[in-house]
Amino acid sequence: MSAILAETRRDEATAVVEAPRRERKRVVIIGGGFAGLAAAHALRYSDAELVLIDRRNHHIFQPLLYQVATAVLSPSEIAAPIRQLEATQRNVTVLLAEVTGIDIASHTIEASSPGVGVRKIGFDYLVIATGMRPSYFGHDEFARYAPALKNLNDAETIRAKILGAFERAATTEDEGERARQMTFVLVGAGPTGVELAASLAQMVKVTLRGNFRRIDPSKASIILLDAGKRVLPTFAESLSRKVAGHLDKLGVTVLPGVKVETVDEQGVIAGGNRIPSATVLWTAGVMASPIPKMLGSKTDRAGRALVDPFLKVVDAPGVFVVGDAASVMQDEHPVPGVAQAAIQEGRYVGRLIAKELKGQKVKRPFRYFDKGNMAVVGKNYAVLQRGWLHTSGFLTWLVWAFVHVLSLPQLQNRLRVQRQWLWSYFTGQRSSRLIPEPP
Numbered sequence: 401m402s403a404i405l406a407e408t409r410r411d412e413a414t415a416v417v418e419a420p421r422r423e424r425k426r427v428v429i430i431g432g433g434f435a436g437l438a439a440a441h442a443l444r445y446s447d448a449e450l451v452l453i454d455r456r457n458h459h460i461f462q463p464l465l466y467q468v469a470t471a472v473l474s475p476s477e478i479a480a481p482i483r484q485l486e487a488t489q490r491n492v493t494v495l496l497a498e499v500t501g502i503d504i505a506s507h508t509i510e511a512s513s514p515g516v517g518v519r520k521i522g523f524d525y526l527v528i529a530t531g532m533r534p535s536y537f538g539h540d541e542f543a544r545y546a547p548a549l550k551n552l553n554d555a556e557t558i559r560a561k562i563l564g565a566f567e568r569a570a571t572t573e574d575e576g577e578r579a580r581q582m583t584f585v586l587v588g589a590g591p592t593g594v595e596l597a598a599s600l601a602q603m604v605k606v607t608l609r610g611n612f613r614r615i616d617p618s619k620a621s622i623i624l625l626d627a628g629k630r631v632l633p634t635f636a637e638s639l640s641r642k643v644a645g646h647l648d649k650l651g652v653t654v655l656p657g658v659k660v661e662t663v664d665e666q667g668v669i670a671g672g673n674r675i676p677s678a679t680v681l682w683t684a685g686v687m688a689s690p691i692p693k694m695l696g697s698k699t700d701r702a703g704r705a706l707v708d709p710f711l712k713v714v715d716a717p718g719v720f721v722v723g724d725a726a727s728v729m730q731d732e733h734p735v736p737g738v739a740q741a742a743i744q745e746g747r748y749v750g751r752l753i754a755k756e757l758k759g760q761k762v763k764r765p766f767r768y769f770d771k772g773n774m775a776v777v778g779k780n781y782a783v784l785q786r787g788w789l790h791t792s793g794f795l796t797w798l799v800w801a802f803v804h805v806l807s808l809p810q811l812q813n814r815l816r817v818q819r820q821w822l823w824s825y826f827t828g829q830r831s832s833r834l835i836p837e838p839p
């Protein structure tokens with residue numbers, strides 16, 4: 401049995417962790433997302449005991465979540481078990497638990513495992529990589545009617561909502577209700593909103609064609625709203641314009657500069673007008689997980705921990721925050737909350753700790769290397785922005801597909817996704833069109 405499990409079992413009885421008397425230093429990593437896994441990997445040859453804690457047993461490749469929500473892929477194709485790390489990296493112990501408290505003074509965290517209870521675990525180094533969660537900008541009541549897309553449950557909920565709406569539209573005798581069921585409103589025109597709207601547009605035009613005798617799914621109305629002035633605000637204006645034009649060709653109605661005031665079971669009120677809709681999807685803001693706040697140090701407005709140039713938390717020795725949970729500034733600009741930044745930050749901190757464990761000091765602060773930003777807009781069209789290079793169209797889409805397949809965790813996922821994409825590309829069919837039965 402690994403040392404960590406032996407120790408925590410002892411702790412269950414006493415609920416107190418003994419002062420570290422271990423020969424090896426312990427690094428606790430919270431979060432098995434992009435940043436946490438990169439940190440663990442960078443520490444693979446170090447003489448440290450690693451404990452990687454996540455509240456779910458799988459890592460999710462979030463950039464393809466929208467394809468699960470629109471039935472192109474199934475959940476297991478974009479996820480990988482975090483526990484596999486124990487088989488491949490000898491110095492890691494994986495714990496399925498939710499971290500519920502951090503005590504900087506005593507260097508302990510509190511983690512609650514389903515069916516087991518709360519454990520206290522001591523650490524010498526702590527790496528927080530807990531990512532973001534959806535933000536409804538102070539209107540949490542919208543969440544009930546407008547699911548966000550952050551994990552596999554969300555993706556499956558959205559998929560069921562979309563497919564269910566067509567079934568209800570085909571069943572009802574009420575014209576108004578049919579129109580409401582066939583109206584889809586997406587709130588937030590960032591990459592997730594754009595990718596989801598475009599994929600949905602192709603699903604209604606191609607995949608569902610001929611599937612319903614009583615309704616024509618291609619007549620569905622897909623509306624993409626945003627309070628901002630344009631779609632993809634983090635991309636150059638020229639690319640935004642091209643994407644808006646392409647969405648228009650796909651049949652998506654883009655409404656920039658429109659603020660959502662209310663979301664309820666009938667639809668939304670936006671810009672003073674009611675839009676009846678049975679499917680409202682929230683693709684707008686995000687905020688940090690509550691974990692950085694537990695440190696008691698400074699956070700930004702989105703709840704991300706402010707870290708120094710070495711990604712350390714000021715006044716908390718041995719504590720680092722990486723990935724989406726960290727607010728990192730570079731050349732007076734924030735480092736973006738994207739997978740590449742999370743991977744680079746996790747890897748940097750892993751290497752820094754490995755060096756410190758060898759008694760060496762790291763002098764070079766973290767520096768983000770921007771490999772470029774991409775967004776896909778349905779079949780055959782994507783945009784890429786990398787420094788001065790701005791491209792769009794079919795070749796960019798091929799690059800997007802190649803990069804995403806290669807970045808998926810596990811070889812089996814890469815092979816399965818490739819096969820699904822080829823099938824879907826040539827037939828227009830989507831193999832994951834399931835509405836789960838109610839429990």
Ligand SMILES: Cc1cc2nc3c(=O)[nH]c(=O)nc-3n(C[C@H](O)[C@H](O)[C@H](O)COP(=O)(O)OP(=O)(O)OC[C@H]3O[C@@H](n4cnc5c(N)ncnc54)[C@H](O)[C@@H]3O)c2cc1C
Nearest residue numbers: 431433434435455462463499530531723724737738739742
């Ligand atoms: C729908 C969607 C699409 C995206 N598309 C792109 C894209 O195309 N390109 C791109 O570069 N980026 C994209 N991103 C952003 C990218 O996914 C994030 O920047 C990246 O996942 C951040 O990595 P992370 O490790 O910081 O956090 P995450 O990957 O979110 O991982 C955080 C982990 O921490 C765990 N955790 C959280 N709280 C606790 C707790 N209390 N106890 C235990 N475990 C906890 C979670 O379960 C999770 O496994 C997208 C994000 C979303 C949601």
